Amino acid sequence: xxxxxxxxxxxxxxxxxxxxxxxxxxxxxxxxxxxxxxxxxxxxxxxxxxxxxxxxxxxxxxxxxxxxxxxxxxxxxxxxxxxxxxxxxxxxxxxxxxxxxxxxxxxxxxxxxxxxxxxxxxxxxxxxxxxxxxxxxxxxxxxxxxxxxxxxxxxxxxxxxxxxxxxxxxxxxxxxxxxxxxxxxxxxxxxxxxxxxxxxxxxxxxxxxxxxxxxxxxxxxxxxxxxxxxxxxxxxxxxxxxxxxxxxxxxxxxxxxxxxxxxxxxxxxxxxxxxxxxxxxxxxxxxxxxxxxxxxxxxxxxxxxxxxxxxxxxxxxxxxxxxxxxxxxxxxxxxxxxxxxxxxxxxxxxxxxxxxxxxxxxxxxxxxxxxxxxxxxxxxxxxxxxxxxxxxxxxxxxxxxxxxxxxxxxxxxxxxxxxxxxxxxxxxxxxxxxxxxxxxxxxxxxxxxxxxxxxxxxxxxxxxxxxxxxxxxxxxxxxxxxxxxxxxxxxxxxxxxxxxxxxxxxxxxxxxxxxxxxxxxxxxxxxxxxxxxxxxxxxxxxxxxxxxxxxxxxxxxxxxxxxxxxxxxxxxxxxxxxxxxxxxxxxxxxxxxxxxxxxxxxxxxxxxxxxxxxxxxxxxxxxxxxxxxxxxxxxx
Amino acid sequence: xxxxxxxxxxxxxxxxxxxxxxxxxxxxxxxxxxxxxxxxxxxxxxxxxxxxxxxxxxxxxxxxxxxxxxxxxxxxxxxxxxxxxxxxxxxxxxxxxxxxxxxxxxxxxxxxxxxxxxxxxxxxxxxxxxxxxxxxxxxxxxxxxxxxxxxxxxxxxxxxxxxxxxxxxxxxxxxxxxxxxxxxxxxxxxxxxxxxxxxxxxxxxxxxxxxxxxxx
Numbered sequence: 001x002x003x004x005x006x007x008x009x010x011x012x013x014x015x016x017x018x019x020x021x022x023x024x025x026x027x028x029x030x031x032x033x034x035x036x037x038x039x040x041x042x043x044x045x046x047x048x049x050x051x052x053x054x055x056x057x058x059x060x061x062x063x064x065x066x067x068x069x070x071x072x073x074x075x076x077x078x079x080x081x082x083x084x085x086x087x088x089x090x091x092x093x094x095x096x097x098x099x100x101x102x103x104x105x106x107x108x109x110x111x112x113x114x115x116x117x118x119x120x121x122x123x124x125x126x127x128x129x130x131x132x133x134x135x136x137x138x139x140x141x142x143x144x145x146x147x148x149x150x151x152x153x154x155x156x157x158x159x160x161x162x163x164x165x166x167x168x169x170x171x172x173x174x175x176x177x178x179x180x181x182x183x184x185x186x187x188x189x190x191x192x193x194x195x196x197x198x199x200x201x202x203x204x205x206x207x208x209x210x211x212x213x214x215x216x217x218x219x220x221x222x223x224x225x226x227x228x229x230x231x232x233x234x235x236x237x238x239x240x241x242x243x244x245x246x247x248x249x250x251x252x253x254x255x256x257x258x259x260x261x262x263x264x265x266x267x268x269x270x271x272x273x274x275x276x277x278x279x280x281x282x283x284x285x286x287x288x289x290x291x292x293x294x295x296x297x298x299x300x301x302x303x304x305x306x307x308x309x310x311x312x313x314x315x316x317x318x319x320x321x322x323x324x325x326x327x328x329x330x331x332x333x334x335x336x337x338x339x340x341x342x343x344x345x346x347x348x349x350x351x352x353x354x355x356x357x358x359x360x361x362x363x364x365x366x367x368x369x370x371x372x373x374x375x376x377x378x379x380x381x382x383x384x385x386x387x388x389x390x391x392x393x394x395x396x397x398x399x400x401x402x403x404x405x406x407x408x409x410x411x412x413x414x415x416x417x418x419x420x421x422x423x424x425x426x427x428x429x430x431x432x433x434x435x436x437x438x439x440x441x442x443x444x445x446x447x448x449x450x451x452x453x454x455x456x457x458x459x460x461x462x463x464x465x466x467x468x469x470x471x472x473x474x475x476x477x478x479x480x481x482x483x484x485x486x487x488x489x490x491x492x493x494x495x496x497x498x499x500x501x502x503x504x505x506x507x508x509x510x511x512x513x514x515x516x517x518x519x520x521x522x523x524x525x526x527x528x529x530x531x532x533x534x535x536x537x538x539x540x541x542x543x544x545x546x547x548x549x550x551x552x553x554x555x556x557x558x559x560x561x562x563x564x565x566x567x568x569x570x571x572x573x574x575x576x577x578x579x580x581x582x583x584x585x586x587x588x589x590x591x592x593x594x595x596x597x598x599x600x601x602x603x604x605x606x607x608x609x610x611x612x613x614x615x616x617x618x619x620x621x622x623x624x625x626x627x628x629x630x631x632x633x634x635x636x
Numbered sequence: 637x638x639x640x641x642x643x644x645x646x647x648x649x650x651x652x653x654x655x656x657x658x659x660x661x662x663x664x665x666x667x668x669x670x671x672x673x674x675x676x677x678x679x680x681x682x683x684x685x686x687x688x689x690x691x692x693x694x695x696x697x698x699x700x701x702x703x704x705x706x707x708x709x710x711x712x713x714x715x716x717x718x719x720x721x722x723x724x725x726x727x728x729x730x731x732x733x734x735x736x737x738x739x740x741x742x743x744x745x746x747x748x749x750x751x752x753x754x755x756x757x758x759x760x761x762x763x764x765x766x767x768x769x770x771x772x773x774x775x776x777x778x779x780x781x782x783x784x785x786x787x788x789x790x791x792x793x794x795x796x797x798x799x800x801x802x803x804x805x806x807x808x809x810x811x812x813x814x815x816x817x818x819x820x821x822x823x824x825x826x827x828x829x830x831x832x833x834x835x836x837x838x839x840x841x842x843x844x845x846x847x848x849x850x851x852x
Contacts, residue, residue, distance in 0.1 A: 064661045098836055103829065106836035173797050174822040181799065202814075208825045209832060246801050246818070311662070481700075481788045482772070483804065490804040492811045596804070624806075 056130045058177035059141040059307040062299035067309055069298040069321050071421025072134045072328050075439050079332040080325050081285040082258060082292070085152035087162075090121040094163045094212045104212060105205035111194040111579050116216035118163035122154050126184055126242075126256055127169040130305075133321070134328040137298060137306040142255035143170060143180055149326045150292045150346075151240070151258025155284060158264040159228045161217050164240075167210040179310040180254045181247040182207055188240045188260060189392060190372065190526065190560035192220045192233075195581020198526060201245035201598065202493035217262060220528050221464075222578045223503065229578070232464040235529060235558070236267050237342045237373035237394045239292075245493065249348035249590035253308070253317055257346050259290045266461075267375075271453050278460060279453050280369060280398065281340040287450060288340045289332070293389070293437075295319025295350045295418075317348065320419040324438050329420070331439045336402040337452035340369075347391035348590035351522070353415035354437070355386040356399065359408055361429035367456055370396035374529055374558040375461035382554075386415055390522040392588040393561045395554075398456055401442050410440040461557070467531065467573040469507035473498060473629075475585060477512045477521050477564060477597065484587065484597035488626060491586070491596035495620075498601040498629070499613040505575040507533070512564040520565045521587040521597070529558040530574030538567040561588060576603045659683055659795040664770060666763035668728075671740040671756035678767065682755070687794040687819055688724045690771060691805060694731040695743040700788045704805045705747045708790075711812055712751050720753030722821065728767065732758045794819040 096113040098104045129147040130139035145151035145166075156162050170182035183206050187199030196203075197213040205211055219229030241257035242248060261284065263269045265276040269284060281287035296319040297309040311317065321328050345352055356364040365383035369375060372394050379398070389395055404410055411427055417434030424433040445452075478485050487497060500506060508530075510523050532555050536546040546569060562570050586598035604610050618628040665679035676682055691708065693701040705727070712719055719725070727749075729735035735743075740756035743749075749756075758764075771791050792801040792815060803815035823831070 061658070100833055100836050103832075106832050106839055108839055172822055173799070176797070179798065205832070206823070206828050208828065246815075483788065490807065492804075492807045494808055494811050494814075595802070 056128055056139075056141055057303075058128075058171070058175075059305060060303050061177070061307060061310055062302065064311055066311075067297065067299050069296075069309075069319075069419055069421070070137060070300060070306060072136045072321070073422055074329040074420060074424055074427075074433055074436060075331040076135045077327045077330045079289070079330040079438060080327060081289060082148060082150045082325065083152045084284060085122050085124070085146075085154040087120045088123050090123060090163070090165050090212075094118060094121065094165070094214075099212075103209050105203070105209045107203065107211065108196040108581070110196060110212075110214045111581070112216065112222075113214065116161040116214070116218065118161045118214060120156065120160060120162035122162065122164040123167065124151065124164055124186075125167045125169050128171065131255070131326060133296065133298070133306075133323060133326060137328075138301050138304055140298065140306055140308050141178070142308070143178070143182075143251065144255045145258055148258075149255040150290075151256075153259045153261060153284070153290065155269060156215070156217050156260070156262050157269075158217055158219060158231075158234065158262055162215050164213050164215065165210050166213060168205055168207050170207050172207050178250075178254055180250045180256075181244055183244055183247075184242045184251065184256065185211075185244055186213060186240055186256075187243040187526070188213065188215060188238055189524070190235065190529065191215055191238055191260075192218060192229075192528060192578065194579040195583060195603075198581070198583060199240075199243040200493070200582055200600075201243050201248075201491070201584060201586075204244045218578070220575065220577050224577065230464055231264065231266070232462050233529065233558075234262070234264055234266065234375070234461075235370075235373035235560075236262050236264075236375075237344070237370060237396055238262060239344055239346070239392075239394070241346065245491070246594050246596070249317070249594050250310075252346060252590060253294075253296070253310075253348050257292075259292060259342065259344060261342075262373075271450060278375075278457055280456065281338050281453055283450060287337070287453075288342070290325065291341050291343045291438075292325050292346055293344065293350075293352055294323040294346045296321050296323055319350065322414055322418045322437050329436060329438060331441055333443055334401045334440045335445045335449050336404070336406060336442060337445060337449075338398055338400045338402070338456075341397050341399065343387075343389055343395045343397060345389045345391050345393055347588065349391065351391060351520075352389040353386040354389060355382075355413045355415075357411045357413045357428055357431050358404070359410070359428050361431060364399075364403070364410060367398040367400075368395055368554050369398055369456065369460055370394070371554050371557050372529070372559040372561055376554060376557040377461055377463060378459055379456050380553040386413075388563075390520070390561065390563050390588070391590065392522060392524055393563075399440075401440065402452065404442045406442055406444040408442045410442060412437040412440070463531075463558070467505045467507075467575060469573055470501070470504040471506045472509070473506055474509040474511060475523075475599070477510065477514075477523070477587065479514045479518070484592045484595045486585065486597055486599045489599075491598035491600070493600060495600065496582070496602050496613060496617060497599040499610055499617065500576045500601065500603055501607065501610045502580045502603050502605050503577055505573060507571060507573045510562055510564050510570040510572065512566055512568050513538075514566045516566050518566045519589070519592070520563060521592065522589060523562045523564050523570075523585065524560060524588040525562070525572075525574065525585045526560075526583040527579075527603075528574050528576065529560050530562075530572045531558060532556075532562065533571040533573055535571070536569040537565075538569075579603070580605050658798050659793065662770060663793075663795075664763065664766050666759060666767060668757045668759035668763070669737055671737050671744055671758075673737040676757075678757075678759075678763075682724065682726060682757075683793065683795050685796045686724055687722060687796070687816075687821065688726060688792070689816065690726045690728065690791045690793065691789065692730050692768060692772070693727050693743075694729050695735050695739045696731070702747065704788065704790075705743075705749055707805050707809075707812070708754075709748055709751070710809055711816070712749075712754060714809065714813055715816070716751075718753075719751065723753065723816075725754040726757055727754070728757045728764060730764070730768070732761050732764050792816055792819045794821065797822060 124145040131149045183204040185204040220233040221230035238260040242251040298306045368380045535549040539545045580603040799819045
């Protein structure tokens with residue numbers, strides 16, 4: 001049988017015996033053990049994709065003793081930019097209900113499918129591949145989408161719905177040499193995405209299966225405003241990552257994440273003077289550069305590899321090398337003009353504290369224009385403090401390199417030092433080499449390079465109408481008996497902890513009552529962007545006395561990750577519009593998330609269902625000896 | 637042709653290999669004593685190549701332990717066909733100086749937990765602390781020093797596939813069973829497709845349970 005004819009009725013693992021001899025492309029495709037039979041049911045195009053690189057031999061891991069990463073010289077590699085994802089024509093064609101016969105993972109039917117029929121198709125295959133993090137290191141075995149770490153970036157437009165087929169071509173679990181779990185469910189953080197495409201943590205699927213995530217690419221507020229929603233609800237910098245329950249940290253550490261950009265008239269994919277455009281630097285990969293941050297630790301060279309260090313069990317992996325777009329301490333040549341950098345912390349745990357340092361050791365200003373992909377009301381210049389980026393947060397910053405003379409070097413500083421391993425003099429006074437994340441080499445403009453953009457507008461975004469909440473609800477993030485809990489319970493994907501009505505809005509209080517000096521939880525709420533209304537901090541140890549903490553200027557916009565330090569209360573408001581189903585709130589410290597500091601909350605369509613489900617929740621809580629959550633029989 | 641041959645056979649000279657369990661590097665192989673007063677090695681005799689559920693308790697504990705033990709009896713009931721064959725349960729005492737094998741046996745008898753495949757374990761206090769850290773630690777000094785902190789947790793390990801999970805024993809029975817299933821021995825592609833098909837049927841029938849809507 002040829003692979004084109006092969007169907008699911010045939011035994012996927014049982015390739016013909018001639019597959020043993022030699023390893024041509026077809027053999028790679030056919031060997032079910034390698035690709036979990038995935039390729040057999042893929043289109044011809046994706047087979048070529050999957051077979052484009054020979055399958056890497058599995059890693060031999062370097063024990064459980066935490067190694068010190070090998071030495072790497074700074075500023076050897078150029079900063080890579082993840083390639084734009086190339087649209088394909090999916091075969092079999094995406095369908096509204098799950099195409100079980102072709103191997104699609106079970107799911108509910110796509111909501112509002114005919115309204116937002118996907119026009120752009122992408123194919124993202126999660127598979128092992130080799131990645132070199134530095135010229136001085138040998139390649140490492142990672143799990144990547146389409147062979148790239150970080151994954152290729154889908155460049156999408158509001159109003160043009162797309163669909164991404166996530167295919168699992170990871171090794172079968174019995175052949176899995178890593179600490180990851182080869183089952184995936186991919187979340188687009190933080191798309192206004194229908195529930196069945198939102199990458200719910202327990203909706204993971206194993207090797208050989210695929211799942212079509214439908215991204216309507218609409219602004220929130222479709223029902224209210226018609227068309228593609230309220231343009232004031234735009235967010236432009238998103239990222240997608242594996243969300244597999246209990247294994248998110250490991251699977252992300254292995255490389256299953258990437259950026260996802262959404263453009264519209266205000267933030268088009270170009271810098272030309274078109275109506276409504278803010279005219280910020282916006283040529284992807286040229287003047288608009290993702291900076292995808294991660295930390296990793298490498299084993300000593302063995303078997304032609306420097307494998308990333310992995311331990312068995314649930315221990316956090318703490319890196320000693322800082323990675324930017326997949327490289328250690330890269331350099332980037334920049335022209336004397338404005339650039340936009342989209343900074344993203346991919347975790348699993350590390351938070352970043354970044355500042356831009358001139359070669360004389362002084363701090364240079366950066367201008368924050370967007371937080372979590374949402375434009376701020378007006379730009380915020382940061383010149384006397386570092387920029388704190390916690391896991392999953394995105395900061396779009398503009399750096400104007402025309403302020404630096406040609407030939408000068410500018411450094412991005414991270415507050416915590418990494419292990420470099422080679423003796424290098426401090427690149428700038430008071431800046432040890434270990435603290436340098438990357439270097440910018442400023443050169444003169446040349447006529448081929450796009451001319452500088454106009455000054456950054458003083459008003460960037462109009463905020464949506466203020467939210468008048470229909471109800472108030474509190475989420476308590478606690479640590480009891482060694483377990484990370486939300487409202488006294490661990491995540492249970494079958495249990496609904498809160499129900500809201502589609503079209504309504506609520507005020508939520510996020511409370512972190514662990515002792516001061518303890519964990520900070522970057523709380524992520526799926527589905528829609530919210531506003532921070534206020535932030536309070538408990539005064540000394542008195543349980544009831546709080547003081548207001550003034551919001552930072554960059555906290556005044558919309559966002560989807562709410563940093564929650566110990567003893568803090570964050571009051572935020574959000575709306576629930578257009579789609580219904582189950583969604584998540586969780587701490588985005590992925591180790592806490594994997595320890596199930598996560599809850600499921602549902603959006604329902606009718607008042608009847610809301611009342612009934614709220615009553616059920618309170619009945620269940622009573623049985624468990626917990627106080628009721630709702631008053632007035634579930635109506636708020 | 638068994639499954640292993642199938643996989644190694646079709647993989648040619650490429651990546652595929654039989655996975656080596658790495659639990660031995662992580663799980664202390666300490667000497668322990670069962671409630672039947674049998675001497676065992678924790679890793680070699682109890683964990684190696686097996687799927688296991690581990691929790692910590694002590695016989696005089698009045699908070700979590702009896703409730704959790706009752707829940708574990710329910711789990712045992714639901715999975716009794718596999719218990720002692722390819723699924724094992726271990727309850728390790730947190731207070732070995734109090735809990736000798738006889739005390740553990742009495743605790744088990746009292747809770748109806750003298751069941752096949754379920755072993756209560758005691759041993760040297762130092763060894764048990766080591767085990768507790770390796771199995772349940774948060775790398776956090778305040779939590780890890782607190783004994784009770786580890787009484788309310790359950791660790792699920794499938795050593796053959798290097799899979800580590802945990803679940804709150806007090807989650808719903810359905811959830812605990814699903815978590816155990818997440819560590820089940822690997823399934824063939826056909827089994828997975830069949831499961832997928834059945835899951836789709838359930839989603840279609842029980843739209844609400846899955847939180848989905850029938851919106852077009």
